[in-house]
Amino acid sequence: MRWAFEEVGLPYDVRLLSFGEMKEAPHRALHPFGQIPTYEDGDLALFESGAIVLHIAERHAGLLPDDANARARAVTWMFAALSTVEPPIVERSMAVLLEREKSWHEERLPILEQRVRGRLDELSKYLGDADWLDGDFSAGDLMMVTVLRRLTGSGILEDYPNLCAHIARAEARPAYGRAFDDQLAVFVVASSD
Amino acid sequence: MRWAFEEVGLPYDVRLLSFGEMKEAPHRALHPFGQIPTYEDGDLALFESGAIVLHIAERHAGLLPDDANARARAVTWMFAALSTVEPPIVERSMAVLLEREKSWHEERLPILEQRVRGRLDELSKYLGDADWLDGDFSAGDLMMVTVLRRLTGSGILEDYPNLCAHIARAEARPAYGRAFDDQLAVFVVASSD
DSSP: OOHHHHHHOOOOOOOOOHHHHSEEEEHTTOOTTOOSOOOEOOOEEEOOOOHHHHHHHHHSTTOOOHHHHHHHHHHHHIIIIIIIIIIHHHHHHHHHHTTTSSTTHHHHHHHHHHHHHHHHHHHHHHHHSSSSSSOOOOHHHHHHHHHHHGGSSSSSSGOOOHHHHHHHHHHHHHHHHHHHHHHHHHHHHHHOO | OOOHHHTOOOHHHHHHHHOOHTTTTHHHHOOOOSOEEEEEEEEEEEEEEHHHHHHHHSSSTTOOOOOOHHHHHHHHHHIIIIIIIIHHHHHHHHHHHHHSSSHHHHHHHHHHHHHHHHHHHHHHHHHTTTTTSSSSSSHHHHHHHHHHHTTTSSSOEEEEEEEHHHHHHHTSSHHHHHHHHHHHHHHHHTTOO
8 A cells, every 4th residue: 555655646644553453343444354454535444455556546647557448457467466366375374374383284385385386377477578567567566566575485486587577676666665664664663662 | 247247238248168278378368367257348358357347337337336435435345355255265165175185174174164254254244234235236245245155055154144135135136137047058058068
């Protein structure tokens, strides 16, 4: 969300929540599943990263192309990131996090890794040596790079040099840098409390 | 997709694919991950159910409210269905399908079922006794009901009477009936081949 705000040059305020607050009634009124992020603008409250980024992208220049067909394809890549690429990545992360002590972990982890690699093989083949997923940088790239970055430290991404280059290209964007620095500042403050 | 077409009254042609064809180059050109559905309209080709339904809904009356804020909330429910509710449902289905013979299946299945129930608890609490997720029927309900129907036969849905009623309300829509009958006709023809 920070990255999307920075790409379109929209100022925003951040309200931080504790893990406890995420599950309490006031936050549930904004997010029925008790997660983050949420988005508020006057009377409007939204949840789901994809919906929020799309909402910002549709109302401000910088994240979606002007051409109607190119716009629909950029939105397709947002859904592809969240519905097709992210689920096996999350499943693998959850296994690493929650099933490390289970008797089956050692046998099951390579199966999950193979599912992730299956999707990355296809994505990498599609991207080829293009800079971005479809023409210029769009909300589709923003969402895909956000999802791919969840694999940092897994040792998997390194086998896909063009996906690494895609991520690096996105991270080199000034808007990404500003969002990253602002997010980092939150953790620095939090850990010095 | 059929259901979305029927809701907005848009005529469409269907092109069926074999499992083999899904993974071959001509289809990969439409869908980099070799899945279905895809959508073609003149020069435009899209993939991802969510993106296709949103594309149809944005261009034809019947699936999104006119009010801009209500529209953004309906889109939020589309993303919630696909990004928050569907992944644990798919994960459970995949375990049932692919891990039935594994030594860990009996221990792991209840964990997966609990994840699904966690999401359904929250969704059910949010829905309460409302007819639809946010005001009138929208693409958000269409997507959520499509996702929830994946649990048919699991014995889980029955513990959530208001979610069952939500599904039944959606299935009672004439557009759903037409889409269902047309889809069923494909299987009847296919199995009589």
